[in-house]
Amino acid sequence: MSEQFKAFWITETEPKKYSREVVERGIDDLPAGDLLVRVRYSSLNFKDALSSVGNKGVTRKFPHTPGIDAAGEVVSCADGRFQPGDQVLVTGHDLGMNTAGGFGQYIRVPSSWALPLPAGLTLAESMILGTAGLTAGLSVQALVGAGVVADAGDILVTGATGGVGSLAVAILAAAGYRVVASTGKQSEHDFLKSLGAAEVISREAVTENCERPMLSERWAGAVDCVGGTTLAAVLKATCAGGSVACCGLVGSPDLPINVFPFILRGVSLFGIDSAECDDQRRARVWTNLAGEWRPARLGELSREVGLDGLGAEIDKMLKGESHGRVLVNLDL
Incomplete structure (x- = not known):
């Protein structure tokens, strides 16, 4: 039996009806990929909210774990691009859409999807931005x-x-x-x-x-x-x-x-397409976000929830009642 971890899980209970719950999954259940990351923080985005209610334009197959953002530490990297313990962030590509996403304590993805955590940002700050x-x-x-x-x-x-x-x-x-x-x-x-x-x-x-x-x-x-x-x-x-x-x-x-x-x-x-922009542009923008473009009072832009609090925040977002950023702490 593989190591277990917590994940936010969306299930299609009957046609066009979906349930949300926090479940335990095994690392061996994750998709193939070079890079295994222990996720510490994620954030809630509109795509995640859409995925959670079964929008097939975002996520085609269920059950599924949303979360198009993830930041944490490298557990292993098969191609040597990163070393265990490296802090990385993953945004965009197919994360959280049709690949198990950052609302789980572990993700496994191609190493090319990840960037080193920019100098000047903590893992939490990188996900307030996300x-x-x-x-x-x-x-x-x-x-x-x-x-x-x-x-x-x-x-x-x-x-x-x-x-x-x-x-x-x-x-x-x-x-x-x-x-x-x-x-x-x-x-x-x-x-x-x-x-x-x-x-x-x-x-x-x-x-x-x-x-x-x-x-x-x-x-x-x-x-x-x-x-x-x-x-x-x-x-x-x-x-x-x-x-x-x-x-x-x-x-x-x-x-x-x-x-x-x-x-x-x-x-x-x-x-503007942030999901598939090229790596050079992505890295350049993250450097700016950690430096001269860094928002003042960045920590005040978000409110922090654990996986158990995600459902209420998703409902607010879908009703147009959300503001600022929702930081998801995977260790709460």
């Missing part, structure tokens, strides 16, 4: 690469209370940008200002008059976590030569837009 931080960092990297400098003007972040949005606000503020955060939650204005937002506006302020072909120039750049009508309105209000990073679809996957922002103002739209 995929959300990587996505936000890739978004900021896209704006910087397009020439959107800190004194260019206001940078808008939509869906700003979510995991990606809140970290985008904090990262941009740390990098010296003037950030305008958009949210539909009046109660979260103080939270967003504590992250570094210079101004907080409503969702309606972003989408006002969005049926018009173009809107007055307002944003030097933007990180959009919403999609749909919101993204269309952001593009129509982006200044000439400005750039928008698109990294979410909580509002809608559709984009009701004309070509005017692109051909009349030269606006650029960047799609």
Whole structure:
């Protein structure tokens, strides 16, 4: 009998009905891979919440352990890329989607999926950032690469209370940008200002008059976590030569837009894919997140739960009631 460990387990009890529980699994039950990691921390992301309710666009086969993020110590590495005891993090690829994920105390994955823990971050801090931080960092990297400098003007972040949005606000503020955060939650204005937002506006302020072909120039750049009508309105209000990073679809996957922002103002739209971005970009962003882009008061961006507390946090996220980051401590 192989060594046992705790894991968050999603089971399809009958067609389109799913149960959630904490179970014991054996290490020998994990999929094949070069790298075995003892997971200390993970984090809750929207993909994890979708997987937990049986979204087949995220996870095809059940039972399953979600968790697209994991950080911990190497137990063994068959190809010698890492040594036992090395601290590593894994984000993206297929972790937690169709490969047993970070909501279990052990994962086994290809060693190419892992990165050494960046200097300057603890395991817990790396998971407060996690995929959300990587996505936000890739978004900021896209704006910087397009020439959107800190004194260019206001940078808008939509869906700003979510995991990606809140970290985008904090990262941009740390990098010296003037950030305008958009949210539909009046109660979260103080939270967003504590992250570094210079101004907080409503969702309606972003989408006002969005049926018009173009809107007055307002944003030097933007990180959009919403999609749909919101993204269309952001593009129509982006200044000439400005750039928008698109990294979410909580509002809608559709984009009701004309070509005017692109051909009349030269606006650029960047799609952000954190799951399959190349290793060099991934490593570069993590270096920045541990250094000059490190959010102020990083530890205050999250609340910590064990596997037993995950169900309630998943329900909050699916209802749109979550804010900031949920840090999952696998040793609680």
